Amino acid sequence: MTSNIVMQSADVTRAITRIAHEILESNRGSSNLVLLGIPTRGVTLARRIAAAIASIDGVHVPLGSLDVTMYRDDLQKQPLREPAPTNVPVDIEHATVVLVDDVLYSGRTVRAALDALTDLGRPDVVRLAVLVDRGHRELPIRADYVGKNLPSSSGERVNVSLSETDGVDSVDIEREAP
Amino acid sequence: MIPHLISTRDLSREQAIALLDISADMAESGARENKKLPALRGKTIVNLFYEDSTRTRISFEVAEKRLSADVINFSAKGSSVAKGESFKDTIVTLREMGVDGVVIRHPSSGAPHLLAERDWIDVPVINAGDGTHEHPTQALLDAYTLRAKRWGDSARSKGLDGLRVVIVGDILHSRVARSNIWLLHTLGATVTVVAPPTLLPPGLSEWPVSVSYDLDAVLAQPCDAVMMLRVQSERMRAAYFPNAHEYSAGWGLTLERFHRLSPDVMILHPGPMNRGFEISSAAADATQSLVLDQVANGVFVRMAVLYSVLTGTEVMS
Amino acid sequence: MSSSVLISGATIADGTSSDILVVDGLIAKVGKVSDKTDRVIDATGLLALPGLIDLHTHLREPGFEQSETVLTGSQAAAKGGFTTVFPMANTSPVADNASVVELEQSRGIEAGYVQVQPIGAVTAGLLGTHLADLRGMADSRARVRVFSDDGKCVHDPLVMRRALEYVLAFDGVIAQHAQEPRLTEQAQMNEGEIASRLGLAGWPAIAEETIIARDVLIAESVGAALHVCHLSTAGSVDIVRWAKARGIRVTAEVTPHHLLLTEDLAVSYDARYKVNPPLRRQEDVLAVRAGLADGTIDIVATDHAPHPSEDKECEWDVAAFGMVGLESALSIVQQTMVESGQLSWADVVRVMSSMPARIGRLPWSGLAAGAPASITLVDPTARSVFSVDHLAGKSQNSPYFGRELPGRVVHTMFNGYLTVENGQLVDAETVASAARLRVAAGLVRGLNEERHDG
Numbered sequence: 001m002t003s004n005i006v007m008q009s010a011d012v013t014r015a016i017t018r019i020a021h022e023i024l025e026s027n028r029g030s031s032n033l034v035l036l037g038i039p040t041r042g043v044t045l046a047r048r049i050a051a052a053i054a055s056i057d058g059v060h061v062p063l064g065s066l067d068v069t070m071y072r073d074d075l076q077k078q079p080l081r082e083p084a085p086t087n088v089p090v091d092i093e094h095a096t097v098v099l100v101d102d103v104l105y106s107g108r109t110v111r112a113a114l115d116a117l118t119d120l121g122r123p124d125v126v127r128l129a130v131l132v133d134r135g136h137r138e139l140p141i142r143a144d145y146v147g148k149n150l151p152s153s154s155g156e157r158v159n160v161s162l163s164e165t166d167g168v169d170s171v172d173i174e175r176e177a178p
Numbered sequence: 179m180i181p182h183l184i185s186t187r188d189l190s191r192e193q194a195i196a197l198l199d200i201s202a203d204m205a206e207s208g209a210r211e212n213k214k215l216p217a218l219r220g221k222t223i224v225n226l227f228y229e230d231s232t233r234t235r236i237s238f239e240v241a242e243k244r245l246s247a248d249v250i251n252f253s254a255k256g257s258s259v260a261k262g263e264s265f266k267d268t269i270v271t272l273r274e275m276g277v278d279g280v281v282i283r284h285p286s287s288g289a290p291h292l293l294a295e296r297d298w299i300d301v302p303v304i305n306a307g308d309g310t311h312e313h314p315t316q317a318l319l320d321a322y323t324l325r326a327k328r329w330g331d332s333a334r335s336k337g338l339d340g341l342r343v344v345i346v347g348d349i350l351h352s353r354v355a356r357s358n359i360w361l362l363h364t365l366g367a368t369v370t371v372v373a374p375p376t377l378l379p380p381g382l383s384e385w386p387v388s389v390s391y392d393l394d395a396v397l398a399q400p401c402d403a404v405m406m407l408r409v410q411s412e413r414m415r416a417a418y419f420p421n422a423h424e425y426s427a428g429w430g431l432t433l434e435r436f437h438r439l440s441p442d443v444m445i446l447h448p449g450p451m452n453r454g455f456e457i458s459s460a461a462a463d464a465t466q467s468l469v470l471d472q473v474a475n476g477v478f479v480r481m482a483v484l485y486s487v488l489t490g491t492e493v494m495s
Numbered sequence: 496m497s498s499s500v501l502i503s504g505a506t507i508a509d510g511t512s513s514d515i516l517v518v519d520g521l522i523a524k525v526g527k528v529s530d531k532t533d534r535v536i537d538a539t540g541l542l543a544l545p546g547l548i549d550l551h552t553h554l555r556e557p558g559f560e561q562s563e564t565v566l567t568g569s570q571a572a573a574k575g576g577f578t579t580v581f582p583m584a585n586t587s588p589v590a591d592n593a594s595v596v597e598l599e600q601s602r603g604i605e606a607g608y609v610q611v612q613p614i615g616a617v618t619a620g621l622l623g624t625h626l627a628d629l630r631g632m633a634d635s636r637a638r639v640r641v642f643s644d645d646g647k648c649v650h651d652p653l654v655m656r657r658a659l660e661y662v663l664a665f666d667g668v669i670a671q672h673a674q675e676p677r678l679t680e681q682a683q684m685n686e687g688e689i690a691s692r693l694g695l696a697g698w699p700a701i702a703e704e705t706i707i708a709r710d711v712l713i714a715e716s717v718g719a720a721l722h723v724c725h726l727s728t729a730g731s732v733d734i735v736r737w738a739k740a741r742g743i744r745v746t747a748e749v750t751p752h753h754l755l756l757t758e759d760l761a762v763s764y765d766a767r768y769k770v771n772p773p774l775r776r777q778e779d780v781l782a783v784r785a786g787l788a789d790g791t792i793d794i795v796a797t798d799h800a801p802h803p804s805e806d807k808e809c810e811w812d813v814a815a816f817g818m819v820g821l822e823s824a825l826s827i828v829q830q831t832m833v834e835s836g837q838l839s840w841a842d843v844v845r846v847m848s849s850m851p852a853r854i855g856r857l858p859w860s861g862l863a864a865g866a867p868a869s870i871t872l873v874d875p876t877a878r879s880v881f882s883v884d885h886l887a888g889k890s891q892n893s894p895y896f897g898r899e900l901p902g903r904v905v906h907t908m909f910n911g912y913l914t915v916e917n918g919q920l921v922d923a924e925t926v927a928s929a930a931r932l933r934v935a936a937g938l939v940r941g942l943n944e945e946r947h948d949g
């Protein structure tokens with residue numbers, strides 16, 4: 001097994017700041033914005049993006065978490081997944097919801113998140129922010145804000161580490177040794 | 179996580195806490211306007227009730243429907259059981275119909291165990307009460323209720339360590355008591371059982387409980403929760419105790435005993451209650467009584483159990 | 496027409512090696528034999544035991560032929576090395592009169608695998624209130640001497656006393672199924688922590704012990720012979736030991752399953768382990784073994800109790816009590832008593848052949864010249880995993896499947912002809928015609944013979 005670091009701590013911080021700028025730009029400010037992270041690292045990223053927005057715009061946008069476990073289409077194919085809390089602090093009716101996750105891959109998690117969101121209400125707009133887009137989509141889903149495009153093969157693993165949960169900020173690719 | 183839920187003895191501390199945590203997630207979804215979750219969409223669950231229990235059956239049925247499962251209710255009344263079909267033949271028939279999970283209530287101790295162990299059917303089995311053996315979802319909902327009340331918002335990932343629970347009544351015939359004794363012990367609580375000697379099971383000294391015949395002496399000591407068990411009046415005829423009055427005076431949560439109880443002692447009863455016999459109305463309806471919380475939490479705990487046994491591919495670790 | 500068989504080089508229970516000459520169904524000589532015979536059975540390495548006798552068998556005929564018949568039960572017995580069985584009276588109709596016991600006996604003679612020596616009921620219909628036709632059965636062609644309501648306890652002390660007194664008239668014995676009915680209402684398994692944990696109603700040891708204690712006192716007061724069926728607890732062993740020391744005429748039996756199996760098997764809720772009396776604690780197993788070794792318990796009896804699969808493949812509390820045991824009995828005794836050093840093979844002969852005959856009031860002379868040639872040839876060095884192939888009866892409710900057990904019955908000879916050969920049952924037609932020859936020769940009293948009081 002070999003492992004290759006593709007984003008260092010500074011790269012992660014830069015990417016988050018850039019995503020915050022892009023969100024504000026496309027939303028024309030922070031009004032109506034709600035950031036919902038997908039547990040566990042999506043929630044951490046959403047918190048960082050919110051902090052970046054606050055430092056740019058001076059506004060604390062509503063921030064929450066959206067667990068998608070019960071909406072997955074692979075509940076029978078994987079070991080039991082323990083659900084995580086869903087915590088949506090404001091009414092999302094007519095809001096602009098930005099879903100935040102660490103890695104965009106098959107698109108199935110985002111599909112589940114859209115279903116979970118539908119059960120909570122009807123936002124005007126839903127956007128997607130991810131730190132890494134590694135390709136290999138299985139559904140017609142794309143991200144609006146991407147920290148880094150990272151072409152990878154399906155035999156590889158992309159690991160996102162964040163200091164809050166993993167002690168360090170980094171992204172690496174693991175591949176089987178040849 | 180677990181292939182079946184037959185007995186709380188089968189649960190490790192980690193598994194039990196995970197079930198309570200998942201129950202909390204279910205409770206959170208239960209507070210929404212749209213209470214339904216799609217996790218068991220396309221799954222057919224049969225509620226196989228060989229014994230009348232409207233409360234438990236409805237609780238399971240609500241839990242199943244909240245998780246989007248298709249539900250078949252099978253009750254012994256009006257079914258082929260009344261015509262003498264064997265248990266095994268009934269189960270094999272269900273297998274051929276393609277059910278995905280069985281919730282079973284049965285007057286014979288061990289019937290859910292047979293269902294889980296034999297090759298009659300190969301689907302997850304949830305014990306909804308078997309004879310005088312176990313009633314694991316009742317114990318889980320009791321533990322959930324105690325944990326939520328005791329720890330509030332910080333309950334997640336906690337056990338019941340240090341909690342002192344007193345279980346009073348017909349321990350001998352109570353499946354609720356058995357499931358509770360094992361689970362409370364696993365979660366770190368200390369359990370005292372109180373009953374007349376005739377209603378205590380032989381071999382009790384080998385179980386992780388303290389035993390007393392004197393309810394007043396036990397309640398004079400500090401405790402966190404008192405769980406009153408239903409006592410069936412038929413027991414009088416089999417000479418377990420002389421009469422209702424004497425039972426109530428010795429082992430009931432009477433008005434006098436209730437008034438002596440500290441107001442922060444939690445009162446539980448699995449229901450249905452015999453008011454005025456094992457529990458006075460004042461105690462049953464007190465603010466410290468969690469009887470209605472138990473009913474509400476029953477749905478969330480059963481959702482958690484259904485979700486845990488019916489999804490995931492991992493075998494019990 | 497004379498026929499002769501030589502069993503050559505067998506090991507006798509005392510350890511010596513010997514030939515056995517069988518002529519016309521009788522043992523002609525035991526020792527070195529050089530006579531030329533029609534047939535030679537090479538018994539080198541095999542133990543020659545007098546045919547085993549089971550004082551406690553349920554053959555289920557008449558009435559419950561879906562579980563067992565006299566023929567299939569006789570075949571199970573032969574497969575296990577038995578040459579005589581005593582079928583219990585809880586048939587339908589109940590064996591409480593001469594015609595039922597004579598029917599059972601004649602079915603046994605017809606089948607020809609073993610001697611079927613019926614046990615009569617103590618009370619009419621096993622109802623526990625009025626005595627059955629005890630004298631009628633004693634005087635019948637079946638010459639019943641053992642009476643039992645087995646399956647039920649003769650719990651009324653007055654009826655028990657009267658029965659014990661009454662059978663003094665013809666040297667009968669009352670075999671008591673010791674189970675206090677009030678103490679065992681709904682009972683499912685041995686009372687204790689495991690029963691409590693499993694939620695199965697407990698069957699206390701005192702339900703057995705109080706009846707045995709009462710009965711030995713009654714037997715003492717009337718001077719009658721009491722036999723205690725399937726004794727299962729350490730306390731029962733103590734009571735019988737005390738009674739024998741007092742000179743009370745009491746004998747006792749233990750089943751193979753109570754010598755080996757314990758209550759913890761019930762945790763599977765597998766009703767093959769449901770039996771009456773229930774499997775007990777390990778302490779009880781050790782106590783009954785010790786009791787059998789020191790002679791407090793006189794005999795091993797199988798309590799072979801066949802049930803169809805639907806009565807066992809079901810909820811525990813709905814399932815029938817009982818297990819089949821004829822085919823496995825000798826192996827279990829070898830494993831628990833011989834291999835543990837508590838019994839010699841000569842002792843096995845005592846507890847599984849001579850004493851059962853004595854309690855059952857049958858003549859017995861073992862492997863002696865002039866005795867009927869009923870001989871069991873066993874390979875004690877064989878070991879095999881017990882499976883349904885070991886069974887020869889109609890039902891398969893054995894608790895031993897999957898266990899490796901010692902010993903193998905290689906040949907069973909009954910009245911000079913083989914009922915089991917090389918471990919295989921000889922077919923029913925061959926056995927039945929051999930049996931008819933013995934009847935014709937007057938060795939066995941036939942079916943159409945006039946009843947006479949022997």
Ligand SMILES: [Zn+2]
Binds near residue numbers: 647
């Ligand atoms: Zn019996």
